[in-house]
Amino acid sequence: MKTTLTVLLIMELCGLSSGLKQHFYVNEEKKWLCAYHHCRNYFHALSTFTTANEEERFLANATSQTSDAWVGLHRKPKTEVWKWLADIDAEQISWDTDPTMTQPNNITNQNCGFLHKDHKKLHDERCTMRKPFFCMTDFVLVHQNKTWDGALEYCRTHYNDLASLSTTERMNSALLEVTQAETEYVWTGLRYLAGDWFWVSGDGPDYTAWYQNKEPQCPARDLRCGALDKTTRLWTHRNCEKKLNFFCQ
Numbered sequence: 001m002k003t004t005l006t007v008l009l010i011m012e013l014c015g016l017s018s019g020l021k022q023h024f025y026v027n028e029e030k031k032w033l034c035a036y037h038h039c040r041n042y043f044h045a046l047s048t049f050t051t052a053n054e055e056e057r058f059l060a061n062a063t064s065q066t067s068d069a070w071v072g073l074h075r076k077p078k079t080e081v082w083k084w085l086a087d088i089d090a091e092q093i094s095w096d097t098d099p100t101m102t103q104p105n106n107i108t109n110q111n112c113g114f115l116h117k118d119h120k121k122l123h124d125e126r127c128t129m130r131k132p133f134f135c136m137t138d139f140v141l142v143h144q145n146k147t148w149d150g151a152l153e154y155c156r157t158h159y160n161d162l163a164s165l166s167t168t169e170r171m172n173s174a175l176l177e178v179t180q181a182e183t184e185y186v187w188t189g190l191r192y193l194a195g196d197w198f199w200v201s202g203d204g205p206d207y208t209a210w211y212q213n214k215e216p217q218c219p220a221r222d223l224r225c226g227a228l229d230k231t232t233r234l235w236t237h238r239n240c241e242k243k244l245n246f247f248c249q
């Protein structure tokens with residue numbers, strides 16, 4: 001584990017991959033658990049920021065916040081242990097230290113965390129309150145040129161999978177990053193097999209963004225891999241053997 005982290009860190013430093021969580025304010029009031037599911041369905045997760053660096057970047061993306069908003073911080077019921085989602089122990093939490101409302105302030109039943117609209121600091125609150133929330137995506141643009149199969153193997157080794165741009169929200173987030181690609185097209189986890197296009201991650205086919213809104217029917221044998229086109233900002237099918245930058249998630 002430690003080795004993997006070191007290797008990833010070195011790769012980041014050498015500029016071989018760039019991936020930053022992108023945070024989005026969702027202005028719909030939901031209970032914490034419903035917000036959690038909303039983020040998983042449309043983005044990747046409720047927002048987390050586990051280091052000072054990540055917190056700084058989160059706050060830079062949090063400027064559109066117009067109300068107190070949930071983040072992916074919660075307390076294991078009946079314990080004193082706060083966790084970020086993905087079971088990460090929250091070691092340093094920027095609780096609000098304002099003397100009129102020092103946080104956390106209710107050990108008995110406030111088990112979820114939100115970001116205070118004005119103070120930009122964390123508060124504990126009952127999870128059943130309804131609030132807007134922050135969701136994040138976690139795409140990594142890998143600045144290496146690989147075939148589609150090579151990209152798939154790389155993503156599954158170092159991250160989870162080749163990226164699915166399977167909702168408007170995920171697509172918009174990928175479009176923010178694709179401008180930094182060195183190749184005109186960037187591989188995604190879109191593949192044509194047995195008569196259909198599908199996401200290798202298993203995501204559903206509801207959202208599409210094909211060029212001219214036309215899904216390629218019966219593509220030639222060598223044009224069965226899906227990429228994001230930097231210029232049209234839409235999906236396109238390319239020769240799977242082409243070596244391109246790619247998105248992992």
Ligand SMILES: *[C@@H]1O[C@H](CO)[C@@H](O)[C@H](O)[C@H]1NC(C)=O
Binds near residue numbers: 023024060176
């Ligand atoms: C988040 O901040 C980064 C860096 O300042 C910026 O490039 C990106 O567009 C922002 N994303 C959102 C969703 O605001």
Ligand SMILES: *[C@@H]1O[C@H](CO)[C@@H](O)[C@H](O)[C@H]1NC(C)=O
Binds near residue numbers: 105106108109
């Ligand atoms: C903490 O929660 C208890 C139980 O719901 C409630 O009676 C009390 O007023 C709360 N205290 C604060 C400071 O919110």
Ligand SMILES: *[C@@H]1O[C@H](CO)[C@@H](O)[C@H](O)[C@H]1NC(C)=O
Binds near residue numbers: 182
């Ligand atoms: C990948 O290909 C692009 C376009 O051909 C090129 O500019 C870039 O330097 C290549 N990147 C690497 C890491 O080889």
